[in-house]
Amino acid sequence: MPVRETYKRVWIKDEGFYGRMLNRHQAMWKFLKAVVAMTNAGGNQRIFEVGGGSGGVSEWTTGGYTNVERNVGMVDLGREKYPKAQFILDDFVHMDTRLHAGKNWNTFLAGSVVEHCAGYQAFILRALDVDPNLAIIVFFRGLLWPEDRIVRMVSPDAVYFENHYSGRSMAAWLEGVGLHYEFFTVKHDQSDWINDVVLVIDVHKEKTVEFWNEIDSLGYTRRGYGEWARENWEAKRLQIRQDHTERGVAAQLAARDIGRQE
Numbered sequence: 106m107p108v109r110e111t112y113k114r115v116w117i118k119d120e121g122f123y124g125r126m127l128n129r130h131q132a133m134w135k136f137l138k139a140v141v142a143m144t145n146a147g148g149n150q151r152i153f154e155v156g157g158g159s160g161g162v163s164e165w166t167t168g169g170y171t172n173v174e175r176n177v178g179m180v181d182l183g184r185e186k187y188p189k190a191q192f193i194l195d196d197f198v199h200m201d202t203r204l205h206a207g208k209n210w211n212t213f214l215a216g217s218v219v220e221h222c223a224g225y226q227a228f229i230l231r232a233l234d235v236d237p238n239l240a241i242i243v244f245f246r247g248l249l250w251p252e253d254r255i256v257r258m259v260s261p262d263a264v265y266f267e268n269h270y271s272g273r274s275m276a277a278w279l280e281g282v283g284l285h286y287e288f289f290t291v292k293h294d295q296s297d298w299i300n301d302v303v304l305v306i307d308v309h310k311e312k313t314v315e316f317w318n319e320i321d322s323l324g325y326t327r328r329g330y331g332e333w334a335r336e337n338w339e340a341k342r343l344q345i346r347q348d349h350t351e352r353g354v355a356a357q358l359a360a361r362d363i364g365r366q367e
């Protein structure tokens with residue numbers, strides 16, 4: 106597996122970081138909220154979130170909210186802020202996720218979490234364990250990478266991962282597992298080259314064409330079943346990278362790289 110190492114000066118220490126994330130991804134959060142609302146539970150959705158920080162998503166529902174979060178600071182803050190919500194301090198990829206099945210979850214939500222985990226396969230299989238109607242998994246920075254690779258971020262205080270995943274290989278894997286899914290591309294608010302990608306899995310395979318069309322009507326770009334697997338993502342990625350380089354932003358990013366092993 107290719108490994109890329111990148112240096113980051115800042116480390117996530119405060120809730121402000123998450124606040125800024127929400128700001129930078131406003132279009133995506135609008136989209137997520139609308140999709141969650143489409144479960145027709147009328148504000149009483151039961152939401153199971155992973156990596157939900159201090160649990161702001163609990164404000165969307167009165168039907169029950171659980172957040173599995175491995176950052177102790179965020180969990181402490183969330184317990185204070187949202188006493189009715191359930192916070193579980195744990196690592197989702199290493200817990201026994203079967204414990205949470207059978208609790209009528211309308212939605213499983215994980216926004217920009219899976220990049221920090223070792224591979225998406227184990228993460229998605231654990232999301233299926235929870236047995237929601239819909240699993241919504243956001244890939245921050247999209248899935249335009251030609252292949253999966255480990256991205257190790259080094260900062261003065263810590264080491265963490267922001268792995269890159271390839272939409273093409275992911276689509277092949279999802280189809281191999283036999284999942285009923287769609288990808289949606291949501292334009293990033295503050296960048297004209299990064300798109301967030303939202304994977305929506307219809308876990309119980311009961312959604313109708315009308316359901317997916319309703320999501321389309323929110324005005325985002327759908328990539329249909331397997332479409333991702335067929336498209337020439339390598340050409341598209343190179344084009345995007347070239348546009349990006351022309352504006353000099355990539356050069357700045359490259360200057361911060363401290364090493365690369367392919």
Ligand SMILES: C[S@@+](CC[C@H](N)C(=O)[O-])C[C@H]1O[C@@H](n2cnc3c(N)ncnc32)[C@H](O)[C@@H]1O
Nearest residue numbers: 126156157173174175176196197198216218221
């Ligand atoms: C980039 S932040 C995203 C926060 C929020 N979901 C959002 O979209 O603004 C990633 C969050 O996921 C949490 N996280 C990462 N891997 C996790 C895991 N394996 N289990 C539980 N939480 C995890 C981190 O602690 C962090 O709060």
